[in-house]
Amino acid sequence: MRYVSTRGKAPVLTFDEAMLTGLARDGGLYVPETIPTLTADGIAALGGLSYEETAFRVMRPFVGDAFTDDEFRSAIGKAYEGFGHTARAPLVQLAPNHFLLELFHGPTLAFKDFAMQLIGQLFQIALARSGRRITIVGATSGDTGSAAIEAFRGLDNVDVFILFPEGRVSDVQRRQMTTPSEANVHALAVKGDFDDCQARLKDMFNDFDFRDEVGLAGVNSINWARVLAQVVYYFSAAVSLGAPGRKVSFTVPTGNFGDIFAGYIAKRMGLPIERLVIATNQNDILHRCLTTGRYEMDGVKPSISPSMDIQVSSNFERALFEAYGRDGNAVAQLMEEMKREGGFTVSQGALQALRDLFTSGRVGEDETLETIAATHAATGELICPHTAVGVRVAEAERDAAVPMITLATAHPAKFPDAVEKATGQRPGLPDRMGDLFKRDERVTSVPNDLAALEAVVRERRRT
Numbered sequence: 001m002r003y004v005s006t007r008g009k010a011p012v013l014t015f016d017e018a019m020l021t022g023l024a025r026d027g028g029l030y031v032p033e034t035i036p037t038l039t040a041d042g043i044a045a046l047g048g049l050s051y052e053e054t055a056f057r058v059m060r061p062f063v064g065d066a067f068t069d070d071e072f073r074s075a076i077g078k079a080y081e082g083f084g085h086t087a088r089a090p091l092v093q094l095a096p097n098h099f100l101l102e103l104f105h106g107p108t109l110a111f112k113d114f115a116m117q118l119i120g121q122l123f124q125i126a127l128a129r130s131g132r133r134i135t136i137v138g139a140t141s142g143d144t145g146s147a148a149i150e151a152f153r154g155l156d157n158v159d160v161f162i163l164f165p166e167g168r169v170s171d172v173q174r175r176q177m178t179t180p181s182e183a184n185v186h187a188l189a190v191k192g193d194f195d196d197c198q199a200r201l202k203d204m205f206n207d208f209d210f211r212d213e214v215g216l217a218g219v220n221s222i223n224w225a226r227v228l229a230q231v232v233y234y235f236s237a238a239v240s241l242g243a244p245g246r247k248v249s250f251t252v253p254t255g256n257f258g259d260i261f262a263g264y265i266a267k268r269m270g271l272p273i274e275r276l277v278i279a280t281n282q283n284d285i286l287h288r289c290l291t292t293g294r295y296e297m298d299g300v301k302p303s304i305s306p307s308m309d310i311q312v313s314s315n316f317e318r319a320l321f322e323a324y325g326r327d328g329n330a331v332a333q334l335m336e337e338m339k340r341e342g343g344f345t346v347s348q349g350a351l352q353a354l355r356d357l358f359t360s361g362r363v364g365e366d367e368t369l370e371t372i373a374a375t376h377a378a379t380g381e382l383i384c385p386h387t388a389v390g391v392r393v394a395e396a397e398r399d400a401a402v403p404m405i406t407l408a409t410a411h412p413a414k415f416p417d418a419v420e421k422a423t424g425q426r427p428g429l430p431d432r433m434g435d436l437f438k439r440d441e442r443v444t445s446v447p448n449d450l451a452a453l454e455a456v457v458r459e460r461r462r463t
């Protein structure tokens with residue numbers, strides 16, 4: 001299996017190379033050259049299997065020769081053994097034909113653990129083989145950062161630097177990143193928003209001297225392996241509701257577009273998905289784009305679902321690549337225009353292709369609170385604000401005939417203030433995290449400036 005860049009000008013790589021490379025050297029994102037499919041029988045055979053075996057069968061065709069079957073199985077086994085639910089990604093019924101897919105039973109209580117725990121294992125195998133050491137730099141609006149730290153903390157051959165927007169993540173999220181005491185972990189509070197963090201991260205990848213000097217690697221959803229690991233739970237959920245014999249739809253609370261792009265890959269692989277619904281908070285660039293055809297920056301507005309406070313949605317580039325018939329030049333031009341003018345207009349043909357695949361909805365702050373309250377009143381479930389954005393859009397978009405699965409992307413205890421405001425109940429952290437607010441914090445405040453950030457990485461990384 002080979003991987004090509006969405007901008008068409010970077011070297012073609014194998015799975016492990018693409019995983020260790022992160023951003024392509026032409027600024028694009030790696031995608032598989034072809035998308036493997038599973039037959040209806042192959043999908044039906046997933047029924048009743050463990051999450052781990054499903055993961056192996058769904059992801060194996062994308063991995064090629066990069067890992068042996070034994071290595072890959074062992075990595076999957078270790079990745080999910082620490083999850084707090086035997087099903088790993090259980091489904092809970094919210095209403096007739098509306099289900100929540102709980103993706104927050106991993107070590108840091110958000111869906112990011114599904115991919116990060118796996119790539120942590122795969123990186124270790126690949127690095128041990130090559131004898132390399134790397135510097136991971138990640139950008140986070142709150143959840144990716146702690147998941148990355150959890151997956152890579154304490155490793156001798158990896159340093160992890162996480163850029164997060166100062167003052168714009170929840171207290172639990174910040175403490176998950178600032179309290180680990182391992183010497184290879186560095187939490188950097190950037191004076192800016194998530195878009196600034198992600199832009200500086202991409203600037204670092206495009207500074208080839210720096211990139212090569214520090215052995216830069218990326219674990220954001222820039223990294224294809226992150227997206228791939230998230231494809232699995234679309235299969236496990238759909239099969240448990242009757243796929244391939246029965247169609248299902250998914251609503252996905254969306255920011256950087258990685259999670260819903262994984263759903264698109266599942267559909268391309270043959271999973272009978274009727275609709276993929278994008279749910280945004282007030283940072284609604286994706287909803288506006290699907291509605292108007294114009295993808296235009298509007299400034300990040302802080303919200304009570306802070307992990308989705310994103311405007312420049314990294315993986316949308318992967319969707320554009322598909323919508324433009326895999327034309328890397330066209331994508332490169334759009335991305336240039338975005339950089340120059342802060343927006344671009346999607347061609348009619350590509351817009352239609354996107355609309356054939358995705359529908360969308362936007363949820364304001366009060367509606368998010370109302371949805372947390374209404375869900376609690378109707379079902380007794382406490383849901384996080386991101387999940388609430390999904391539930392609200394799903395309720396508006398779903399039709400009675402096809403089961404709708406809304407992705408519950410984080411544990412409510414990561415956002416206790418919003419949940420308490422809506423329901424009067426303050427969700428508690430699991431016992432193993434009970435001392436989170438007693439631990440010492442270690443964080444460096446850094447300006448939103450490439451040279452300053454690169455200087456911190458150079459100075460702190462171990463050589």
Ligand SMILES: Cc1ncc(COP(=O)(O)O)c(C=O)c1O
Binds near residue numbers: 254259307409
């Ligand atoms: C809790 C939560 N929900 C939803 C999202 C959106 O996911 P994506 O960026 O893959 O669209 C994120 C992060 O991006 C998140 O942390």
Ligand SMILES: N[C@@H](CCOP(=O)(O)O)C(=O)O
Binds near residue numbers: 256
């Ligand atoms: N919401 C994310 C933003 C970064 O997402 P990624 O999936 O591109 O790594 C976060 O919580 O950090």
